[in-house]
Amino acid sequence: MNIVVYMKQTFNTEAKIVLDSNGKIEAKGVNLIINPYDEYAIEEGIRLKEKFGGEVTVVSLGESNVQAAMRTAMAMGADKGILISDPALENTDEWARAEILAKALSTIPYDIILAGRIAIDDCAGQIAIRLAEVLNVPSVGSVVKLEVAGTQATVTREIDGGTALVEVSLPAVITTTKGLNDPRYPSVAGIMKSKKKKLDIVTLADLGFSAADIAPKMNVQKHSIPNARKAGQKITGEAAYVAQELGRLLREEAKIL
């Protein structure tokens, strides 16, 4: 089975976000991790390989340092990687990134493409689904259970307030979410092996894109940091008084109850 995992390197969930002097998100000094939702995709890809044979290819977009996250995926068990790295990626939107990824996948076979349902940095959740559209394959999002049989997959997807059972023909794009599996930690042997695995770095020119081809359709005008919430008032006293006082404040001050 040919398995592709689209993954992203993101800030650690502990990271505090500040803007640099140009008003951009400051990346200096931030610890980087594999996007947590992509870990489920990598793990599921490796499990499919273990069950059906084949290869897991991890694909990512970003700066040269993304290789670290990709090597971790390889240490978990992915076989090879393609990193699309180019300074021009900085100003691309989700539309362009999906087009670029699709081009990079045009030369490799795939039966299933896995990706996290959302990245915890941009929180957009668009690229994997757009990729399915470019590749003209179906997609199923927010999957918590995946069973593959031949050229069909039966998946359980999270919906508001419950789940939906979907049957999808392969190849397909599946986005993964918490609950699908418990991602493994890389073993020492895995880490050793990962260093020798093939990781190709390609530029936009290699893929045949010019700057005009990937001009964004959605523009980020600026970033801002929300006003920090301030600690409000403490309600102190006997429990009975505290309950009564909170009720009063929620009614009279907050006008909720």
Added chain:
Amino acid sequence: MAKGIWIIVEQRNSQIRKVSLELLSQGRKIADETGEPLVAVILGHGIEGLATEVGTYGADKIIIIDDDKLSEYTTGSYTSVLNKVIREGEPQAVLLGNTALGKDLAPRLAHRLGVGLASDCTGMETDATSFLSFTRPIYSGKAFAHLTSNVRPILATIRPNAFPVAEPDASRKAEIVKETATIDANDLRAILKEVAIAASERPELTEASIIVSGGRGMKGQENFVLLEQLADVIGGAVGSSRAAVDAGWRELKFQVGQTGKTVAPTLYIACGISGAIQHLAGMGSAKFIVAINKDPEANIFTVADYGIVGDLFEIVPLLTEEFKKLVG
């Protein structure tokens, strides 16, 4: 010339989702500001009866696409049908709720239309040069991105609870247009077999205006009944922190935070939740936060509008009684 603000109305079992009413209400305001018509699009089967209600929330025109193949949502069929009506109608903007359906449909629809998409917006304003500008939380609410697009139509998904629902106006009458669905085999490569919605009297977590949430301080699965009783008195949903999910006390679908649900209720009551940065990211845009925790140093108090240092097992039942009196 592109025309109109379109709202994709989401219904489930012929009930209009609250977020769709929020979008119609806000859409009406933008329509009045810009002089554009407000158009509602309803897809499904046996849904014609919904038009009257949609009309009272401000739609000038309602496009109804009623087909048994649309009775349940599938990505392929909804994308195809909407792509066709949008190409024909050439709206300025198309807005969807950032629900399970919206998150799945909007990226695919945007790509088929060859346009951008502003996902999970919490702010939307008219803009002199780009028609609309959007604000969306990134890094799980630790920062905002401000977006505009000069490509038409502008697509956006809007987070539930970002805008209030206006009072319906029964005197409004909308023009109703029926369109037919054309769905081909290519649209049916992913087929819905079954939907399992857990029966619950409580509102869905991401749509709830009030959430009562519990963390490690709940000490066990059996104690969440205290929060359920409190929530039921005030029509709230019950959420939890990651700690309570990891301990196996609550199902994953109730987790609020960076790797769970992002919520924006009017009132969030955090019980026995320490307030890790990942949890605050998921609920920090709540309008009012109440924290009950026995540790006076708990981080949750730094964001709480009303903080109670004390034993939740003593205070929560008293709150239930007190709120019962107030709302009863």
